[in-house]
Amino acid sequence: MFCKSKCHCKSSASCDTDTGVCLGTVCENSYMGPNCQQRKIMPKYNQKNDKKLSVVFDGTIQNTKATHCYHTQHTMDSTVSMWVGKVKIKRLVVYTLQSEIKLFQNFKVYASDRKNISNGTLLYENSHAINPNGIVDINFPLSKYGNRLFIVLPGNNRKLNLCEVLIGGDCNSGWFSENCSRECHCKRLTKCNSTNGDCIGGCIPGWKGSNCYTKCSEKKYGEDCQQSCSSGCLDSVCHHITGYCTNGCQPGYIGHQCDRVCYRHTYGIGCNKNCSETCIDQLCHHETGNCTKGCLPGFKDSHCLAKCSRHTYGYQCARKCSANCLYQTCNHINGRCINGCIPGYQGHYCNSTCSNNKYGFRCLNNCSKFCVDQECNHIHGHCTKYCNPGYQGQRCDTSCEHPFYGSGCMTVCSEHCVDGKCHHVTGFCNKGCEPGYLNPLCITACPRTYFGQDCSKKCNHTCYNQTCQHFNGSCLEGCILGYTGTHCSKVIQSGEQSQLDMFHILTAALVANIIILILCVLCFRYFRSPKTQPPKLLAEQAFAMGTVEHAEESDHLMSDQTNGGLRLTDGSNADIQCEDEIIYMNVGENDIIIPDSIPVDELQSYIQNKRNFEGGFGAEYRRLSQNTEATCKAANLQENKAKNRYKNIVAYDHSRVILEKCKDSDSDYINANYIDGFNKPKKYIASQGPTSAIIADFWQMLWQVNCTKLVMLTNLIETGKTKCEKYWPDKEVKISGDLKIRCIREQNFSDFTIRSFFLQKGEEPVRKLDQFHFTSWSDHGVPPTPTGLVNFMMKIRNDSEAETGPLVVHCSAGIGRSGTFIALDFLMDEALHQGTIDIFGCVNRMRKARLNMVQIEDQYEFIYFALVESIFLQQTQVTIENFPSFYQKLNEENEENVSCKTLLQQHFQELQELEYPHTSQEFLETAKLKNNLNKTRVKNILASDLYRPYLKPAPDGQPRYINAVYLPSHENPRNYIATQMPMKETIEDFWQMVCDIQSSTIVMLNSDDSMDETCCKYWKDDGEIEFGHIIVHSSKAEEKTDFMERILFIQNSETGKQLSVKQYQYTSWPATSAVPNNTVSFLHMIEEIKQHIQQTQTNPKAPMVVHCLNGAERSGLFCVVFSSLLLLQKERTVNIPYIIRTMQLPRPQVLTDLDQFKFCYTAVMEYIDRFQAYGNV
Structure with a gap:
């Protein structure tokens, strides 16, 4: 580590910087050993006596061929001697010919100060098989043994073969062991014992033991191995001398000893990763990269790399997107609504209602100009102050219906308008007034002296006070003296006048007498009536209820x-x-x-x-x-x-x-x-x-x-x-x-x-x-x-x-x-x-x-x-605007629930736990009659008398029973009939039911499995078949993606009545699966059914017939999804558990499977995404 030793390679070749082993060559002539750190002794020999002996000491090691070796004659005790002088010897390496190893066995080595071995010292005696490579490495305690060394092969007639002989002396300073292959680690470069390496003054840093040749343990280093490797070192392992981390640094540390944390804004192994730019101040933990000050607004998680979910935004994603954002999604940073606003709102954050008399989606619609002050609800456009006179409807976009007009369409047009019609705003009669009334409202009669069309005619001057009936001119108060007739246009002769006066007098007297008689009767009854007190009402009677x-x-x-x-x-x-x-x-x-x-x-x-x-x-x-x-x-x-x-x-x-x-x-x-x-x-x-x-x-x-x-x-x-x-x-x-x-x-x-x-x-x-x-x-x-x-x-x-x-x-x-x-x-x-x-x-x-x-x-x-x-x-219950976010939450674990159930699982469990105070299953008398038991495929799925369709009696007068129940939608209590696939015993009842209710739609959710003996196919493909008095003719089926459509023509042979029914058979629902294979194709079929009903249903209240094998499991799922989509379209809300509850009363087995429950939500979400643009749902 400190380069304290010198390489001794031949021709100045390089050596390994750690061990000193020469790379690709051998040692210098004066050195030997694996590290070339042992001094080689060059012996002297008598070249005059045996010049061939020089090959043994030339430094060329080649013992595979005899030409490179020296051998003695076959003699007694073959011997080779060499003069080494007064030096210490500790090693002898002999190379013999590999092909004659056995001949070399039992050789001996002597040392002596004389020219022969007499009185010499035996240094080595071979007693075991020689290594196949022909090398014998002999170590001696370092000492002066004699001036000469002798290699002797005892015995008669033996030949000594030597290819190379190396004589090793003492180790170079700083090395020890038999072959000087170990480096001394003594303190202050003091020399160690060349044999065992013992250091007198202690060890240099990184080493321990008496010979200082034991490295510090992998987690220690330095003098006396007292220092611990840095905790920043990977696995806490470091170099035993320097403390440098040999395996590199733990994430978050740098330096040779990994004792420095990463620079600001960096982290990880080698500090080669940058802290996320979305960390506050771009500061993160030097090891993990976790943002130490938290995330910038709009980001979350430890590294602040994840954006807020689409329903939250801002610092720590703690703020919810405005409920007025479309789909309740917004920009994760600032909360701006990225998809726009729900109807009625505007602005980047959808926090402003529509202005300037606008409403609806993107505030694109104008409030009706017939709203008072043209003000309307910003969402749906309903007029907030009602309508201007002459208009009605929630948006005031409809003029008053005949015969109404005016404010709130509360006033009736005058009955004296021609045709009875008037202007919807003013009430003015469109075609003028009937005779006798004044324009424009035709509610005011002509002045007393006028009559006729537009009151343009004057009453006859012979009418008394010249007043007449306003519509026909007949005199109201009679005629002036001398005239008679309705219009007083006829002149009276003198005799006629007397008779008329007498008639008037008699009439007046008769009326007076009748009035007097009535008054007398009333007085008589009053005075004869009893004066009784009403009985007292006791408190016990009053409140006994x-x-x-x-x-x-x-x-x-x-x-x-x-x-x-x-x-x-x-x-x-x-x-x-x-x-x-x-x-x-x-x-x-x-x-x-x-x-x-x-x-x-x-x-x-x-x-x-x-x-x-x-x-x-x-x-x-x-x-x-x-x-x-x-x-x-x-x-x-x-x-x-x-x-x-x-x-x-x-x-x-x-x-x-x-x-x-x-x-x-x-x-x-x-x-x-x-x-x-x-x-x-x-x-x-x-x-x-x-x-x-x-x-x-x-x-x-x-x-x-x-x-x-x-x-x-x-x-x-x-x-x-x-x-x-x-x-x-x-x-x-x-x-x-x-x-x-x-x-x-x-x-x-x-x-x-x-x-x-x-x-x-x-x-x-x-x-x-x-x-x-x-x-x-x-x-x-x-x-x-x-x-x-x-x-x-x-x-x-x-x-x-x-x-x-x-x-x-x-x-x-x-x-x-x-x-x-x-x-x-x-x-x-x-x-x-x-x-x-x-x-x-x-x-x-x-x-x-x-x-x-x-x-x-x-x-x-x-x-x-x-x-x-x-x-x-x-x-x-959730609105269509909020359903996407609600759907996302359904599959998230509810943190408030100790069982770690998802919200979907929790809602399903709560739905199953709801109880009915009373149950429809208490009314199963008819279903359990002996003659009806064979009409049920699954014995615990029966039709309650409260909800089953009652069929017309059979021709023999016997009542009919079919295992079918009415299921409701939110608008129609009998929107569906859920029943089982017809059996042999029920097929006539099935068609009788279809005819009785005049249904135009049959939905089939099971396969027509010919292997199932309980299933009776109730039509004939592209042909005609009779079931009692019902004749069924089927057209060729039209195949669509995952479902088929058939037109079935039904005729009653007794009554002659006919009915056209469209059958939809869904084919992508495996027998072992609780839900259909393909949500999209299932919804496509529902859409086609809805369009068919809207276009062809003569009786909009007639239920559709929905059947599967048992009339509950698949039928129930279909009806729940269908009703959920109807509710979505009509009310813009989704409440699947409500739909399920309404159907479980007549059919308790509807939707009791969690997978089906989940499918309903998936189908609604798919419908919103795929089938309907937001503004059209």
Whole structure:
């Protein structure tokens, strides 16, 4: 390492810098040994006696040929002697002829000061086989042995062969060992023992041991090996002398000893990597490259090389892209929306709404010029201040329909317009007026002395006061004296005048006598009538409905109404005692524990525990307050009693809605109460359903409280009884008191209807009110599943129209269904804001505001189930704009979930855990009849009597059954029929069903496997086949990518009726797979089915028939995807779990596989990306 030794190579050749071994040559003549560091002794010999001996000492080593060797004669004890002088000898190397190795065995070496070996010292005696290379290397302790050396081959007649002899003396300074191949490592270059290398003064750095020939251990170096290699050395290994890192440096270190960290902005092995430019100040850890100060805005991860996900941006990617960015994607650094904005927004960050009377995608659309002030909603273009006179529709882009005109299209054209038509803005009659009316509105009759077309004719001067009928000129007050006739144009002769006067006198006398007779009869009946006091209505009767089990809402109540009109029943004049309530409670129910609040994530387990507890929800329900302190004085006023639908359900005084008195009534009473919302007083009004007597009061209340959203939870007639009067108009303008009401739109959904109305009072601006009418809640307690009501409530909560007044809610009595809905909405607000809910407390508070809110135990229990489902479905509903980011998150692990499940897996699990209070599987009587058991392929997949199609009886009069159920879409409760592939026993029923429902579409999701004996092919390829009285003719199938289309013509041979059906058979769905092979082709088939239905469906409500082998698994997946795409197109929202829930009630086996659940989301995402440009979905 320090180059302290000199090379001794022949011809000044180079040597290895570490070991001294000569490269490609031999040692100088004076040196020998592997490192050429041993002095070679050149012996003297008697050249005169044997000149050939010189070949042994010429330095040429060649012992393969005899010509290069010296040999003695065959003599006794053949000997070669050589004079070495007075030097120390420690080594002798003898090369003998390789071909005669055996002859050289047993040779000896002597030393002597004499010319013969007498008294000489035996230095070496060979006793073992000689190395095949013919080399014998002999080492002696360094010493002076004699002036001469003798090599002797004992024995008779032996020949000594020597090719080369090397005599080694002492080692060069700094070397030791027998052949001087080891270098001394003594401190301060002191000489070491040439034999064992022992150093007297210690070792130089890097070495240890008595002879200083042991290197420091690989992690130590330096003097006495006391220093540790730098931690920056790779594997902590360094050179034993210098401490230089022999394997290089650890990442992040430089220098011979790797004791310096990388320069700024560099890192890694050899510091040859630059810190990421996206590190703050481009500073990173010298070893790992991790940015030490964090990342510049827009980047994340340890090296700041990863951009923020497409939904986040900024420092630490902590900011979310604006929800107004299209697909919620933005520039990862500054948050600018890279794909533009969702409809209604503009600017780099999409934080500005459309301006300058623009709306929609990229704010390219102009608000209708017929919007008031041309102002409209920036998203959908609906006019914010309604329409200019003469226009209607949400965008005010439609002129008033005949016969309406003016503001809100609320005014009817004059009936005196020619053809009844007028200008939609002004009301001016297009073709002028009928005779007798003045232009332009034709509502003003001619002045009393004019008549006819345009009032251009003057009344006959012979009319009395010259006044006449404005349209035909006939005299109104008769004729002046001497004239007669309708127009007083005929002159009266003298006899005729007397007769006419007598007729007038007699007529007047007869009328007077009739009036007197009527007055007498009325007086007589009044004085003869009995003066009885009305019976007192007991409190027990008035409130007994709160203490017994009931079959339906109307059984709880005592009606004051008949279907024909309003009448007072017995006891209607009695005061209602609000404070007298009878409460029945089981012994021990006071011991149940009702928590003040329940954490949302513990609600499911609370329900389960409650159901397992004896008494369950009933014990909790019976603890509810009855509000014994409330009064009902206003309801007891005589003029108000007739305004109550049920005489024991009235409005409390302290919370009732007080109407403003109007000119037609002095009463301020209506059977409605304010209910406080969560952190919002008087958020709701709970009202009874209008009766014929209070329709005007009801509309007045809606106007007075400035209601914009009205919730109706009853049908007009249920089980043959009137539950609510129809208080709204269809298309005509309805006049109610001072209000004009007109229905401008009606939208029908599977479980509800939404109607929009314009209201106007006098000359005040037109207002808009939306009525949300839930139609799937019969008067028997609760809906069969919470899903429909939850979706209905979400529709109301997500409605973009602002609530300027209370949310008015009514059913029939305004307590049961209304209380259940209000409680559910209240508790959803509480759950979202606090993460906890207090159902018992909520209902108690409502009951303090209105009598018996949440009327029966089933409704109270239903709230619990509905809340669980509502909280879940609220999380899974997403708009089309946000769906891409939502889809990305589905497959990410949910950090809040200890099981490390993805969001998709978590949602699927929660979906499976949702319960139904009641199940359709309780109604399987028909499916389990003995003669129907062979009509089912899979024994646990049966059709409920509540949801199966009922077929026409067979020709023999026997009822038919088919294993099929109706499945809903969001708009149509019977959009699909899911059934099994026909069997031999069901094929006639299958075609009878298709004919009965007049379906134009069949979707087949299984193969027509001829090997499956249970599958019966229900058509004949390109031919005709009969099944009973049904004849099926099939055209040749048209093959498309992964599916086939067939036209099937159906004819009933008995009735002659015909039907054309298109069948779609999907062919890329392996029997062992839960999902189709190709999402794109599956969606292509759905698109073609949608187009077919739109183009050819004569009955838009007719369901499509969807079948697979069992009528559930594949059929369910198809229907869920189809409905999800319909919802996406119509509502611009996605909520796959909601769709699944609606279908699992009639068919519980729908979509119970995680792969199918994932496929639904994938299909929707694929549809958005591939099939629809954003603005067209």
